[in-house]
Amino acid sequence: xxxxxxxxxxxxxxxxxxxxxxxxxxxxxxxxxxxxxxxxxxxxxxxxxxxxxxxxxxxxxxxxxxxxxxxxxxxxxxxxxxxxxxxxxxxxxxxxxxxxxxxxxxxxxxxxxxxxxxx
Amino acid sequence: xxxxxxxxxxxxxxxxxxxxxxxxxxxxxxxxxxxxxxxxxxxxxxxxxxxxxxxxxxxxxxxxxxxxxxxxxxxxxxxxxxxxxxxxxxxxxxxxxxxxxxxxxxxxxxxxxx
Numbered sequence: 001x002x003x004x005x006x007x008x009x010x011x012x013x014x015x016x017x018x019x020x021x022x023x024x025x026x027x028x029x030x031x032x033x034x035x036x037x038x039x040x041x042x043x044x045x046x047x048x049x050x051x052x053x054x055x056x057x058x059x060x061x062x063x064x065x066x067x068x069x070x071x072x073x074x075x076x077x078x079x080x081x082x083x084x085x086x087x088x089x090x091x092x093x094x095x096x097x098x099x100x101x102x103x104x105x106x107x108x109x110x111x112x113x114x115x116x117x118x119x
Numbered sequence: 120x121x122x123x124x125x126x127x128x129x130x131x132x133x134x135x136x137x138x139x140x141x142x143x144x145x146x147x148x149x150x151x152x153x154x155x156x157x158x159x160x161x162x163x164x165x166x167x168x169x170x171x172x173x174x175x176x177x178x179x180x181x182x183x184x185x186x187x188x189x190x191x192x193x194x195x196x197x198x199x200x201x202x203x204x205x206x207x208x209x210x211x212x213x214x215x216x217x218x219x220x221x222x223x224x225x226x227x228x229x230x231x232x233x
Contacts, residue, residue, distance in 0.1 A: 034220045043209065043225040044163075093163070095221070108221055110155075110163040 002028050004096050006111035013084055014119055021079045021114045023094030029074035030096035034108065035067075038091040047092075050077045084118040091115050121146040123212050125224035132200050132231050140195040140227050142184075142210030152193040153211040153221065154184055163209070169193065180204070202233040
C-alpha cells in the first residue's frame with residue numbers, strides 16, 4: 001500500500017526557535033499534500049494544502065508566515081514552524097493523494113504524525 | 120462549506136456488543152465519505168470508504184457503513200466488537216472531484232472492555 005513517512009516523529013524545541021517537519025511519499029508521487037493539526041482529544045484540523053511547484057493554500061485562521069510550507073518535489077513537502085511558541089505544541093499530520101492512476105478519487109494516505117513540544 | 124458531525128464523543132461497550140457510530144455531513148454536492156481509525160499511538164488507518172454505487176460499504180475488520188443520502192448520514196457499524204477495536208474513530212468527507220482535502224469530524228472514542 002501507499003506509504004507516507006514523516007520526520008521527525010517527536011521534537012522538543014525552545015520557544016523562539018524554528019522547527020522543520022518533513023513529509024515524504026515513499027512509493028508514489030503526490031502532486032498534492034495536506035497538512036493537518038490535531039490537538040489532544042480533538043479532531044484533525046486542516047491547516048493547508050500543499051501543491052508541488054506552487055504556493056500552499058492556507059485555511060482561514062492559519063498564519064502562513066508562521067507555518068511555512070514548501071512542496072519542492074513530487075515526494076516531499078515540508079512544514080516549518082517559525083518562531084515556535086508553547087501554543088504551537090501539537091500533533092502535526094501530513095497526508096498525500098496519489099497522482100491520477102491510483103485511487104485518485106479521494107483517498108488520502110496519512111503519515112505517522114509529528115509531535116511538537118515547545119518549551 | 121463542508122462540515123462533519125459525529126454525535127458520540129465516547130462510547131463504552133463490552134466485548135460482543137454491537138456498535139453503531141453516527142456521522143452526519145453538511146455539503147450541497149456529491150461527496151466521498153470515509154471512516155478512519157486511530158489506534159493508541161498509531162497513525163490513521165482507513166476503515167472503509169464510499170465513492171458511489173452500493174450505499175452499504177464493507178470495510179476491514181468486520182466494519183461496515185451505510186450511506187443514506189436523504190439523511191446526509193454515513194453511520195459506522197459492527198455487529199460484535201472486540202477489545203482490540205478500542206480506538207478513536209473519525210468520519211471524514213471530501214467533495215467528489217479529485218484534489219480536495221478531507222474534512223474530519225471530531226472523532227469518537229470507543230472503549231471496549233473484555
